[in-house]
Amino acid sequence: MDIGVDLGTSNVLVYVKGRGVVINQPSVVAYEKNSKRIIAIGNKAKKMIGKTPESIEVVRPLVKGVVSDYTVTERMLKVFIRSAMEKRTGVGRPKICVCVPSGVTEVERRAVEDAVYRTGAKSVYVMEEPLAAAIGAAVDIEEAKGNMVVDIGGGTTDIAVISLGGAVESQSIKAAGDDYNASMIRYIRRKYNLLIGEQTAEKAKIAVGSVYERPEDITYVVKGRDLIKGLPKAITITANETIEAFADTTSHILTAIHGVLETAPPELVADISVNGIVLTGGGSLMYGMDKLIKEKTGIDTYVSDKALEAVALGAGMSVDIAARKEEA
Incomplete structure (x- = not known):
């Protein structure tokens, strides 16, 4: 009954334990301006962008990884999570782990948590995206070793140096x-x-x-x-x-990677030079992203096999861990 949600600026992915990623839809909602009635969500709504009459509005309820329209986000999540719950076995309310960018404020984190609770969740755990991405990309985050993950999403790029199950140094930039x-x-x-x-x-x-x-x-x-x-x-x-x-956006991302490496403890940087940098998120699939980062940092860089699904997979796998930590 565990569900992992990657609540992204571009796409929402929902992972159901034992079933894998069951939903991967654009985070776009179309509704009637006057009645606020939702007409389409996901792929159908995305096809309407730039093609609607005045009576219909098409919105992205998440901007730069942050909830900009609370009501629409909640309604969109309800549709996606209900649809995912139809694809699972068992009854009862699910435990949900949802991911947010590493730089969000407490208020923004609470807004996401509340929106997920209202979908009918039994319990909600909020996790930082780079940690979830590392777990989804099969990086052993519990070891006393430094690993670096760069998650290039739709609205934010999250960079973190991870060791012993937590982010030692991280940065989230709004260039993606x-x-x-x-x-x-x-x-x-x-x-x-x-x-x-x-x-x-x-x-x-x-x-x-x-x-x-x-x-x-x-x-x-x-x-x-x-x-x-x-x-x-x-x-x-x-x-x-x-x-x-793309030069400007690319240089923002490279500067942020340099910044995180500069402030990370030297022992962990030494580990990263051996283990390499792991790339996840849709932006990492851009041609040459791994080659460019390797050229600019001198560190081997790899694109995860499950780059697009890594955050949702990591969130789903972490529900049990998060639940055990809370009980302890």
């Missing part, structure tokens, strides 16, 4: 996947006088987005509105030119 989308929109507007939407930018990022030069360049066709003529227009962008478009 959504910022790469915004950088793509700005770059194409500046260079090609073409205005594109958020969804188009995300598709282009997934198709050709790179932070490190590719040996064989690839291209992608982007469609939008010509800002001079006001008419539809298509242009072709290459993977290697996205490196320039």
Whole structure:
């Protein structure tokens, strides 16, 4: 009956013990402005972004890993958790472990906890994302050894040095996947006088987005509105030119990684130089992210096999541990 929830800015993943990740949907909600009636949640709502009439509003209830619209977040979670509970065996109310970025305030943490309690949970445990990501990526966090995890999500990038089951040094920065989308929109507007939407930018990022030069360049066709003529227009962008478009966001992430390494205890940094850096989250799948971090830090860097699901898996696996700690 244990459920792990990765409450992300871009996606909500729900892990059910014994079943794995049963829900992986965008954290997007569409509702009628007047009646506040919810029309669509998840994939259906995401397809509506930028295409709705005035009477319908499409929102992301989580901004930069923080609950921005409490009521909508609660209603979205209820739908996802109920759907997940239909896929499990057993009865009764579940124990839920939910993840938050490492830099959230006590008020923000409480807002997430309350929203999850209202879905009908028996007990709620709030866990920091980098810890959950490390567990989900099969890193032994209980050892007296330093491990470094970089979780590049949609709204935040969480970096932590973990040892003996806790984060010794951590930092959460608001530079992540959504910022790469915004950088793509700005770059194409500046260079090609073409205005594109958020969804188009995300598709282009997934198709050709790179932070490190590719040996064989690839291209992608982007469609939008010509800002001079006001008419539809298509242009072709290459993977290697996205490196320039993404430079600002990438340098923020690299600076934060350097910062955490600089302030971490030297014994743990020595361990990290042997064990390497583990990358999780959707942003880690960008071409060359591991190569770039290795080049800039001199430390071997690996992308987890379960990069997208690591936080939800770790949260689900941690419910028992968290429950035992509370009982003790």
